[in-house]
Amino acid sequence: SQKIEQNSEALNIQEGKTATLTCNYTNYSPAYLQWYRQDPGRGPVFLLLIRENEKEKRKERLKVTFDTTLKQSLFHITASQPADSATYLCALDGSGNTGKLIFGQGTTLQVKP
Amino acid sequence: DTGVSQDPRHKITKRGQNVTFRCDPISEHNRLYWYRQTLGQGPEFLTYFQNEAQLEKSRLLSNRFSAERPKGSFSTLEIQRTEQGDSAMYLCASSLAGTSADTQYFGPGTRLTVL
Numbered sequence: 001s002q003k004i005e006q007n008s009e010a011l012n013i014q015e016g017k018t019a020t021l022t023c024n025y026t027n028y029s030p031a032y033l034q035w036y037r038q039d040p041g042r043g044p045v046f047l048l049l050i051r052e053n054e055k056e057k058r059k060e061r062l063k064v065t066f067d068t069t070l071k072q073s074l075f076h077i078t079a080s081q082p083a084d085s086a087t088y089l090c091a092l093d094g095s096g097n098t099g100k101l102i103f104g105q106g107t108t109l110q111v112k113p
Numbered sequence: 114d115t116g117v118s119q120d121p122r123h124k125i126t127k128r129g130q131n132v133t134f135r136c137d138p139i140s141e142h143n144r145l146y147w148y149r150q151t152l153g154q155g156p157e158f159l160t161y162f163q164n165e166a167q168l169e170k171s172r173l174l175s176n177r178f179s180a181e182r183p184k185g186s187f188s189t190l191e192i193q194r195t196e197q198g199d200s201a202m203y204l205c206a207s208s209l210a211g212t213s214a215d216t217q218y219f220g221p222g223t224r225l226t227v228l
Contacts, residue, residue, distance in 0.1 A: 004155075034216070036219075041221075041224075042221055042222070043117075043206075043221050043222050044156065044204075044219045045219070046216050046217065046218065049216060089155050089156075091155070098168065099210065100146070101146075101156075101158065103148075103155030103157070104155050105153065105155050106153075106154075
């Protein structure tokens with residue numbers, strides 16, 4: 001069966017360190033993968049998209065990698081700040097060109113000052 | 114504010130009652146999605162529209178759920194005969210088909226509590 005898995009345990013790190021979050025999937029061949037941020041009680045906010053033919057994408061302090069052989073994406077936040085504390089969701093395109101997204105369960109990041 | 118809006122933000126209802134939620138997407142977006150999210154889980158796809166046509170509906174979606182997008186603008190999601198298991202956050206998102214892999218913009222959600 002198709003699965004998207006993120007580490008369900010919260011990630012606690014010290015301010016200034018690099019946070020690395022993992023997204024693994026099985027039985028999918030996604031054309032792209034997206035990462036979203038979600039704060040409590042609010043809708044997800046788009047952060048980054050990486051396509052199947054891209055190995056790495058960067059945006060400011062964020063970096064995403066995509067390994068279609070390992071079926072894994074890594075999401076990095078460098079020089080983390082307490083304001084980065086949130087739940088981070090990965091999502092794959094669900095089917096064809098519908099734009100339908102299949103989400104992982106999310107990983108909560110807590111950055112301590 | 115030109116983002117996605119949802120109304121109401123919170124709804125408390127008794128089991129067996131019907132509820133209706135509204136979503137107003139970003140005005141130029143032609144795709145509109147409904148998702149459901151429970152605590153500790155990611156959003157789960159329910160259905161989506163391209164313009165006014167409902168093109169896909171999750172197999173997990175009970176026939177008590179119905180969605181419309183009559184003029185290709187706002188959308189409503191109705192749940193009939195609500196059950197306690199329907200308690201969740203209902204999220205709406207919109208996108209512009211054909212651009213950047215359909216980056217979706219989410220609304221704030223409607224939190225439904227069924228007593």
